[in-house]
Amino acid sequence: MSSERGRIRITGFDADAVERREPLSDWTENRAGETEGRWERGWREFRQNRSAMLGLYVVAAMALLAVFARPITVAGVTVQPFALAPYRPDAILYVQGLDVSAYEAPSLAHPFGTDGSARDVFSRVLYGGRFSLSIGFIVVFVTAAIGLVYGAVAGYYGGWVDEVMMRVLDLIFAFPGLLLALIIVAVLGKGYWELVLAFTAIGWAGYARLIRGEILKVKENEYVTAAKALGARDRRVIFRHVVPNAVAPLIVQASLSIGTVVIGVAALGFLGLGLPPGSAEWGTMLDQTRETIVQGPGGTIPWWVTVFPGGAIFLFVMSMNLIGDGINDALDAQEGEDVARGGEV
């Protein structure tokens, strides 16, 4: 009897009864259920958003068209043999013995007409997606990653670390984005990776500021204090407990800023500071046609060389913005609407 002293006796509780009842109830012992559920619920809501799904289909279609525009060879091996675009994007058609002249209006043979060098605009627009889309996605992925780490460190540690890191951000924000990108491209020269670097350099700061703000909110929660009290290291607290709860606005911001990057890349191309002249990049194509529009080639105005490449940029950015809006609604990340949508830099 004395050995029973101090023991807590629970009466009216039969563990076996709970075991037996369990299959009948909805309750399961899935600990990850809550976090998983959040993304699954988000996806379900996203799928019900018709305009967002339309955007997703358009972006997917444009990406597929760009990939299958021309065959891709890696180190001499053809990994992608299809060619949806009838001509090479840089092929000057009359040089190849075809009866085609410069500035031919759209026809069945050339649905988007030909440009000033007698190249097939349809092939160039399809192929051009490769530049804009890949730069857009690479830049957004890299900038979001950098901004995430930077903002998390600044917001979590606070104090003078935060102070110094935020002053660096002020420096970036004192430039209008496009100006800094222009300077960087002028320094590095034209080219694909130069553009990626330029837009990475201006893009990460926005994510850093966003994440820092979220971290400041999240780190006040008791579970962070609890994790620290249990002796978790800073890195673990940041990336296991703080960041996952601050990441939804980052995803929304990332999806919305792909459009910004694509427009920025095209703008640099249009200014003649993007890819080398003659590249089938959408903005560069518009640069080559500006003179023709303004001066007029005499006779009919070749509207097709302006309408189609620019229309491709517009279609892509619009679709990305529809997707971003959809993600925003689905994750319910931002209360205020439309303040930071992707667009002009």
Add this chain to the structure above:
Amino acid sequence: MSLRRFVAIRVASTIPILFGVSVFTFALVHLTPGDPIDQLVALNPQISAAEEAAIRARYGLDGPVWQQYLTWMSNLLRGDFGTVIAVDQPVGPYIMARLPETVALGLFGWAIALLIAIPTGIYAAVNKDTLGDDLSRVFALSGISLPNFWLGLMLILVFALWLDLWPVLAPDKPLLSPAMLWYLILPGVTIGTASSATLMRVMRSSMAEELNKEYVTAARAKGLPERTVVLKHVLRNSLISVTTIAAFLTAGIFAGAVVVEQVFAWPGLGRAFVQAIIGREVDLIMAITLFTGVTIILANLLADIVYAVLDPRIRYD
């Protein structure tokens, strides 16, 4: 903290930022070989090495980068912004000659953005979830997704070439002449569209939020006509957030000017900047970068002040 003290501290805190911007830009531009003198020599092969060195010395382009920076800085503090080497003209007057063009373009863009954004935003908020609201949403989304250079080209194509309502190139007239102001409409629309789309959505959401507040119910219960409720009570309160966003959009207007001036061959600062980049005119790049930096920082400061003045509840401390 009083407002005056807040402004003083904010202005003082911009000095290190501007210093950082100047060091950063200077280093960046000097990272690569190649300056206007190289281009000059390439065009005039008869220039001897000694003459080249003399020209370089004249523009302070010899010596290590840090020394060049110090020279540049001490000149700047004395009000000397350096020289545009290609035309051998001081940077100060060079910028001042182009500034009015860009300011006019920017103001026109602003005016057009506000003229579209405020009425449409009010309409969309008052008629929330109707067809008109949906249409305004489509307009806003397209406005933001339109690349401004393409919009400019399309406007030239449709309104100047097909409908012949505008001249294709800017007429060579003084800035404030009627012909010039008429021509400004196309670039103004181009530069203002993206901002108007953003502003309109902010206007709509802030107005919709205000319309749900209790003072609106009170005003309606008092028997005020809906017009007075919306235009007098609600509009004033919703304009607060619009004003701040509007100031923040200044940076966007300037970045837009770089591209739009290129489309319309408009002789402003943005076009000068692109030419400076291509010609590696270090002094000009530095001056324009610092100038825009100051403008952006001042615009943000102005946004904070306007916010405090419009909303007496905001206190800075």
